[in-house]
Amino acid sequence: MNKAKNVTISVYSILLFSIALYTLATLIYSLIPNIPVNKLFAMIVAFTILYLYIQRITLERIIILLFCLFFSIYTTIISEYSSDNINDLLWIVTTVLIIGIASDQKFRSGLEQAIKRNKKWMKMIIIVIELILLMAVITPSSYGNDVGWGKDASYFVGFATHSHTLASACCLLIVLIMTVYKDKKISLMEYAYYILPIYSILFSGARTFLISVLILIMINVYMKKNSKLMRNMTLLVILSSFIFALFNSSMISKFEFTSNNVYAKNMLDSITNGRSEFWKYDLDLFFNSNFFIQLFGRGFEYIYNYNYLKVGIKIWAHNDIINNLISIGLIGTLGYVYIWFKYINNFFKRPRIDFSKVQFIIFMLFTLYIVAPMLLNGLYQYQHYIFSSVLLGQLISQRD
Template sequence: MKISVNIYKLLLILILLFVPINLLKDLFPIPLTLITGGIILILMIAILLTRLKKKQFILMILPIAIFALNFAFTDNISRHVRYFLNWYALLCTLLMCSDSDILKKFCNAYYKSERSIHRLTQLVALIFVVLLIMPAAYSGGWWGLSNGFTAFTVSHAVAASACGFLVYELIYLQNHQRKLPMLEGMLYVLLSVYVVFQTGARTYVISIAAIALIYLFDIIKSRKIRISIIVIGLIFVTVIFSKSAFIEKMAITESYQTVNNVSFLNAITSGRTLIWTVDFLSYIHSGLYTLFFGKGFAFSYEINRLKYFGLDIFSHNIFLETLLSEGFIGLAILLNLMIKMIKKFKIDKISLVASMMYVPLIGFLNGLFDSQIYCYSILILGIAFYNKINICSRYN
């Protein structure tokens, strides 16, 4: 069965539309983020099923089988299903990023719809700007933040959406390396930095830095212009940092360290090192079945609720979360796909560093699959990398 290139265009538009849908989530009377994310995932699976060889097919089916088995052990079916779908979306994204033919078709679809996609990107940028000046878009954030930028969702979803928006601009800039598009690109990078700083979601600074790295060293060819942009960027970051939610987050971190008498490392990582220790020890002592198959995507919440100050939180680490949810088998599948993706886009040092920052490093520090838009942004970044090496044709 041959899939028309239209499905690739549809996916490109849907993933970009997912950004404002994510930002305005609480305004919709229906679960539009869930519906849109589900449609995107179904379309991705449809594309993959036409391409997969036997080994890849097994890699797609095995996690579903483990997920089904773990219904017997989960204490929260809704959470188990929801987070499995997010995690599975990540697997599908990594599979797509390792398939040159799929990426070529995405590139062709982008070239044919470049104007409309770019206009939509500009509209999304405008939505970010409007939300930033709306008092209603600010509310209490995680860890006691009094007034972080949450739009009409939660802070980490806003930060992930900023990444999803920014990666689209990379492809456009690769194809239009002129002064006006490059200026637009710089403004979008600064906008995304400002958004992330206002959310207080620190880990996503790494994601924005990875995209900015590509922008500076792949898009900007002039060394003088590059230095000028770096200077402007540093001044901008210095100014907004002093007035951002990051300052409050740092104060909360210091207070947390003092009150709870924990190490600086544990405080600066918002308790992650202690969470990882508790979760990993629980995993290795949880029996043979769990070692191989995990206990579902609600298991980490159960552990942390019982053993970590009663907090209903996940592991904040994609590798540990996969161990707990899908066991060693699930982790082996995830690592296999992630390594293949990294190898494919090891074009040069900049691409390697950026891809390592954007995927495994963020996965290690935060989790990746807790926000679907971030998973899908990895696919757009993969298309940008493929476009960079100029393998795909502009035409069928």
């Protein structure tokens, strides 16, 4: 019996380390471009989750596995063999699998034990990542504007592939730091660790992640065992510093660029950086499709080609609901939404929690952490963010 328990804990340790090393590998990607180390750790995460499913089969898990299998086969058959289809398929399958199991009590227990046993090693990985970010910050080639966000603006990409990838990886890094320091009161040492990932997000130009980092800061403050006065003072200092840093970062250049976006036809288009324009086209496509396509979708690559035809950019919908309606239809979208709803709802219905005001605020912030990027940018395309949601959920579920 003890042997089986130890094996289970080692599996969760593998999962935890793979997520942490996935963050590290992403932030040094351009230093070793011919070796996709980050994809290796992403595969380890996926296979570890799959193993946990097989280890304890239930009816719900069978349904989730069949859901993933059906749409894997279906979208592969109706799509061309392209990286767009393959990538999105792998991302959404991994997302559905890990979120589908993340609310399981045994999963949480195993992950919590792995976190407690490996805090020392996790902290060492965090320090290495922080050093890499520091190197990137002082490296001139880590800044650029290959995405065309304004003429004179320069955005921080670090050693990652894209500013959005960098920002989502930094969100995961912040959650890893929160995980290591979760039992401690507010300290300068902990907040020193947050400086570089927050800087990276502010200078990345990825606006959606501003919401995410603010939510993480607020959750972290509310999670600490401090007096109300101390909590409010800390929030005031942090938010004031954040606003000051924001207005002195390249993120302001991104806001100026979006306000004059060439694809924007109205105020809403400007605010959403043109998203509302192709959202309209994409929804028209869905509602004008035949009944079968509305139910099962057109595959993951179709929307890239369709948006290129309509607005001149080969890009996904930047909204999980709209993107899934086109890609896997109404059935796939409802299944995807249900997986997330069940996961989030689990935090609100747990009977052992005395639902205090602070607890309610934390859970609402956590919900917004997931829903905001899901609707404003797209969620499952950023696996770092998915993993950060799982670890953050684990973190707040253990709060007394």
